[in-house]
Amino acid sequence: MTYKLQYLSGFGSHFSSEDERCPNSLPVAQNSPQQCPYGLYAEQLSGSAFTAPRNENVRTWLYRKLPSAVHMPFQPYNNAKYLTQNWDEQPPNPNQMRWKPFDMPATSGKGVTFVEGIHTVCGAGDARVRHGLAVHIYLCNVSMNDSALYNSDGDFLIVPQEGILDITTELGRMTVAPNEICVIPQGIRFAVKVKAPSRGYILEVYDGHFCLPDLGPIGANGLANPRDFETPVAWFDNADVSEFNVISKYQGSLFVAKQKHSVFDVVAWHGNYVPYKYDLSKFMxxxxxxxxxxxxxxxxxxxxxxxxxxxxxxxxxxxxxxxxxxxxxxxxxxxxxxxxxxxxxxxxxxxxxxxxxxxxxxxxxxxxxxxxxxxxxxxxxxxxxxxxxxxxxxxxxxxxxxxxxxxxxxxxxxxxxxxxxxxxxxxxxxxxxxxxxxx
Structure with missing residues (x-):
């Protein structure tokens, strides 16, 4: 399945998108007009402090059918057995370590979703003080249906190794295959669909966000060029949903809240806080x-x-x-x-x-x-x-x-x-x- 994408012209740039089924759904001139087109609600998603310097300030305005606040209370969600932030489980070990390929779930037996299949390998720091990182392996064989995950603790950089990921985010959809990567910034809700057993790596950072490195004497061009990064085009799910699970990763643990509508109800958006993908073969x-x-x-x-x-x-x-x-x-x-x-x-x-x-x-x-x-x-x-x-x-x-x-x-x-x-x-x-x- 191929999803519509638009190229980023540069990190920190401003982007806008609206679902083609609802032309002119982006408000004109005002982020939060008294009444939004199509009866939508305006909601801002901020990835930085309001007063952060302009070149570091990231946020996106979402125009959606219902605000994100419309959900039941969160309850503990213990389905990801090996997700952890406990760095004291094992005594320190300075030895060189190598792992053989991690086992994927069997095609027979219980299905394992992307969320349930996150296994933490190593890490440092504490998500509560917004400092540190974690390295995870994901091992899954079934799709997330009528559910979505968002990470309150930081950004996810996802590296597929086997199996193609069809990822739906609040801002649109993207397909991420092996030799491609994607970044889902803190707070953005997403779901992962797979067609076969899938395996890959996740780098989670609690501090700030991923960005392109400075090039110094290399000059203006080289390494990963901004023009080669892609972000989704707005798309909303118009199917009726009787029950939808919103899973939150919060302070290293998972919680779930139920609601009666899909989180993928954003008809239009504009801003500079977006999920994105990159094809590693384009690296200079x-x-x-x-x-x-x-x-x-x-x-x-x-x-x-x-x-x-x-x-x-x-x-x-x-x-x-x-x-x-x-x-x-x-x-x-x-x-x-x-x-x-x-x-x-x-x-x-x-x-x-x-x-x-x-x-x-x-x-x-x-x-x-x-x-x-x-x-x-x-x-x-x-x-x-x-x-x-x-x-x-x-x-x-x-x-x-x-x-x-x-x-x-x-x-x-x-x-x-x-x-x-x-x-x-x-x-x-x-x-x-x-x-x-x-x-």
């Missing part, structure tokens, strides 16, 4: 054409900045197909330790630095100051390779959630999922001491 790679190895920050698609300049709560980084042409250089990722946490996932293919053991649908976590780098096979091959121009990572898409925060792993991540690879450390054990002193 920047790389060295002489010698030496650039830092992986050149592969940043989106970032959620912290209050410290140049330091991120979270970066979303990819390692796409590209040409490698450096001379006199060890081309794969170098051995390193750093002050960031690195959670990696693999959407498809084989990751260039570890072609064995790191499989699509799995993950790795290299914690702050924990050493890591290429395995033995990769090191030996790259050290002896004929350094001619070479196309690398063809048919592959690896990514990284990188954070300045020290991430704690959940009990599900360590024990329950039974996918943690206890032999991961062995990939470095056969590295030899090649040191020589010529007499």
């Amino acid at each position: 790679v920047i790389n060295s054409v002489s010698f030496d190895h650039c830092d992986p920050s050149i592969f940043t698609v989106l970032t959620c900045p912290s209050l410290r300049p140049g330091t991120a709560i979270a970066d979303f980084v990819i390692f796409p197909p590209r040409w490698s042409v450096q001379e006199h250089t060890f081309r794969p990722p170098y051995y390193h330790r750093n002050c960031m946490s690195e959670f990696m996932g693999l959407i498809l293919g084989r990751y260039e630095a570890k072609e064995e053991g790191f499989a699509a649908g799995g993950a790795t976590l290299h914690s702050i100051m924990t050493p890591h780098g290429p395995d033995v096979k990769c090191f030996d091959g790259a050290s002896k390779a004929d350094l001619k121009p070479e196309r690398i990572a063809e048919g592959t898409q690896a990514f990284m959630f990188e954070s300045s925060l020290s991430l704690a792993v959940t009990k599900w991540g360590v024990e329950t999922c039974q996918k943690l690879d206890a032999q991961y450390y062995e990939c470095w054990q056969a590295l030899k001491n090649n040191f020589k002193i010529d007499n």
